[in-house]
Amino acid sequence: MGRSLITGGAGMLGKEIARLLLADNEDVTLLDVAPASRLPKDIRERVTLIRGDIANWAQVLEAVKTARPDTIYHVAAMMPPACEIDHAAGYAVNVGGTFNVLEAARLFDMGTIVYSSTTATFGSELPEVVPNDYVQRPPTMYGTSKVCSEQLGLHYQRHYGLDFRAVRFLSILGPGRVRGSGWSAYTSLMMEETARGRAFTIQVADSLRLRFIYVKDAALSLVQLARANADALTTRVYNLDGFSASTQELVNATRKNVPGAQITFEFDPDYQHVMETQYVCIQKQPDDSAARADWDWHPHYTLDEAVRDLVEDIRGSLE
Amino acid sequence: MTKNLITGGLGFIGFHLTNLLLEKGEEVAIFDVAAGSPLFRNIQDRVTLIRGDVSNWSQVLDAVRTSGADCIYHAGAMLPPGTEQNPQAAFNINVNGTYNILEAARMFDVKTVMFVSTLATFGRDVPSIVPNDAAQHPLNMYGVTKVCCERLGEFYQRRYGVNFRGVRLTAILGMGRVDSAQSAFLYKSGQEAAIGRPYSIYVDPDTSIAVLYVKDAAWGLYDLKNAPEEKLSTRIYNLYGMTATGQGIRDAVVKAVPDAVIDFQPDAQQIKLVQNLPEKLDDALARSDWGWAPRYSLDEAIADFVGDIRSRPDIYA
Numbered sequence: 001m002g003r004s005l006i007t008g009g010a011g012m013l014g015k016e017i018a019r020l021l022l023a024d025n026e027d028v029t030l031l032d033v034a035p036a037s038r039l040p041k042d043i044r045e046r047v048t049l050i051r052g053d054i055a056n057w058a059q060v061l062e063a064v065k066t067a068r069p070d071t072i073y074h075v076a077a078m079m080p081p082a083c084e085i086d087h088a089a090g091y092a093v094n095v096g097g098t099f100n101v102l103e104a105a106r107l108f109d110m111g112t113i114v115y116s117s118t119t120a121t122f123g124s125e126l127p128e129v130v131p132n133d134y135v136q137r138p139p140t141m142y143g144t145s146k147v148c149s150e151q152l153g154l155h156y157q158r159h160y161g162l163d164f165r166a167v168r169f170l171s172i173l174g175p176g177r178v179r180g181s182g183w184s185a186y187t188s189l190m191m192e193e194t195a196r197g198r199a200f201t202i203q204v205a206d207s208l209r210l211r212f213i214y215v216k217d218a219a220l221s222l223v224q225l226a227r228a229n230a231d232a233l234t235t236r237v238y239n240l241d242g243f244s245a246s247t248q249e250l251v252n253a254t255r256k257n258v259p260g261a262q263i264t265f266e267f268d269p270d271y272q273h274v275m276e277t278q279y280v281c282i283q284k285q286p287d288d289s290a291a292r293a294d295w296d297w298h299p300h301y302t303l304d305e306a307v308r309d310l311v312e313d314i315r316g317s318l319e
Numbered sequence: 320m321t322k323n324l325i326t327g328g329l330g331f332i333g334f335h336l337t338n339l340l341l342e343k344g345e346e347v348a349i350f351d352v353a354a355g356s357p358l359f360r361n362i363q364d365r366v367t368l369i370r371g372d373v374s375n376w377s378q379v380l381d382a383v384r385t386s387g388a389d390c391i392y393h394a395g396a397m398l399p400p401g402t403e404q405n406p407q408a409a410f411n412i413n414v415n416g417t418y419n420i421l422e423a424a425r426m427f428d429v430k431t432v433m434f435v436s437t438l439a440t441f442g443r444d445v446p447s448i449v450p451n452d453a454a455q456h457p458l459n460m461y462g463v464t465k466v467c468c469e470r471l472g473e474f475y476q477r478r479y480g481v482n483f484r485g486v487r488l489t490a491i492l493g494m495g496r497v498d499s500a501q502s503a504f505l506y507k508s509g510q511e512a513a514i515g516r517p518y519s520i521y522v523d524p525d526t527s528i529a530v531l532y533v534k535d536a537a538w539g540l541y542d543l544k545n546a547p548e549e550k551l552s553t554r555i556y557n558l559y560g561m562t563a564t565g566q567g568i569r570d571a572v573v574k575a576v577p578d579a580v581i582d583f584q585p586d587a588q589q590i591k592l593v594q595n596l597p598e599k600l601d602d603a604l605a606r607s608d609w610g611w612a613p614r615y616s617l618d619e620a621i622a623d624f625v626g627d628i629r630s631r632p633d634i635y636a
């Protein structure tokens with residue numbers, strides 16, 4: 001039976017990783033700043049939650065020493081806009097936190113570290129299809145901190161032989177996305193809020209087209225990569241693609257799955273500007289051929305399936 | 320065989336402690352920011368040197384892990400006057416450094432952590448013979464950081480069972496001391512005489528100061544480390560060697576080096592600094608709990624010190 005530690009384990013992505021691992025009877029420990037009350041019951045009763053801050057090295061080492069994982073899923077991070085508003089905190093949590101996780105893994109001879117990076121590590125001038133090894137010149141602190149983390153991980157892999165593996169996600173669509181956890185969170189929130197019977201207002205243009213990955217595909221990709229044969233890996237950081245959708249298509253899919261959903265547009269040019277300039281990274285298509293070839297990656301969820309699953313999840317949590 | 324890691328091991332106390340531990344047949348790894356020390360020229364192939372900074376937690380943890388130490392002698396610290404000129408660095412090195420050592424000991428199950436504290440943790444408002452449990456109101460940043468470390472160590476002992484033990488030392492005399500703190504005349508008088516140079520003592524003949532020979536300090540750490548746990552009634556012990564006057568120091572140096580040229584050129588400011596230090600620490604607890612007793616009288620200490628200096632013309636000439 002495998003033993004895993006998930007940093008940010010109480011977050012949207014962390015919870016789905018936990019569910020996948022629990023389904024395989026893995027021994028799962030979560031490290032999170034959030035309290036146990038944030039965990040759904042099906043997870044809460046079957047995992048060990050260690051409350052701690054990845055920016056605090058002693059707490060990270062303590063968690064690794066206690067959990068003795070053979071795989072660490074390092075998905076904890078400070079999201080934009082928080083890390084754009086407070087660069088120091090963004091650096092401490094995202095870069096310092098990754099350093100702490102890598103050091104912990106090295107000092108306690110842990111096995112594999114799987115890291116969730118982002119296409120936000122790419123810049124604002126991108127080709128229509130972004131190669132896996134495309135130059136990384138991010139415009140944001142978030143992207144900058146994630147480039148640093150990728151590079152740190154790669155250094156530990158080269159220098160210490162640490163089994164570091166990472167994927168770059170597009171915007172992740174899923175339930176439980178926290179308000180304020182990213183400018184692109186409105187996409188998930190329009191589905192979640194309307195499923196809860198609340199009205200939702202969108203501030204960007206209906207024509208804005210972005211790319212997404214559903215949270216269950218994202219979680220599955222990390223578990224798949226963690227278990228992939230090391231010999232098959234031709235690189236250590238993999239682009240992943242998902243599906244493309246305009247705001248209007250997101251609204252249509254939401255209305256289809258939440259009959260009577262109240263969604264209105266209140267265009268905010270500033271918001272639109274942020275999306276156009278800082279989120280070019282989720283407008284272009286990541287070339288994920290390496291992930292497909294090396295460890296058989298392919299997404300399972302289409303837009304419609306993702307929205308249906310998300311809405312079902314929210315309705316389930318209301319019961 | 321005991322594996323020791325000595326932080327600040329290339330320093331003055333670290334050198335004498337290393338020699339004692341090697342004599343006892345123990346293994347020594349040294350953790351120090353310095354690349355090396357001429358003092359270690361004759362024994363460098365008998366020790367492992369790990370270069371690093373105690374305020375860098377991952378370097379500390381790596382050293383503890385790599386050395387496989389079952390005892391850490393934590394002697395690495397910033398000293399005055401540096402601590403007073405840069406209190407922020409003092410806090411980082413002394414307090415965070417000790418925190419890193421304690422965490423490393425906890426994480427890697429190191430059996431014992433020995434800590435070097437100081438009489439500077441006591442302030443001015445203490446009895447002339449300072450009891451082991453006198454209130455600590457230090458007057459300088461150095462003393463402040465060392466009080467923090469003492470309490471942190473005791474906390475780790477209570478909370479995590481880290482076997483933390485420490486000694487409070489007075490001014491130290493011995494080969495390898497290089498600083499110019501207020502007690503520097505203690506070693507400079509003997510060192511200059513041994514080399515054949517004149518020296519002027521900057522305190523009055525009747526100015527008195529508590530002094531401990533460095534080899535006794537090393538013995539104190541070693542004996543406390545090896546004391547049975549049930550004998551200990553506290554975690555930090557005052558150690559006291561003797562109280563010497565300016566004249567007493569001069570007499571002892573002349574006894575060891577008959578042609579020594581030493582006079583007095585008292586400096587009021589320096590005398591005041593020396594008089595700020597407690598004259599005597601009450602070490603009754605160390606004596607009764609684990610049999611502490613200094614092995615060197617003042618005459619013996621200075622004779623041994625002069626012999627050490629003369630044995631190292633590669634450094635002292």
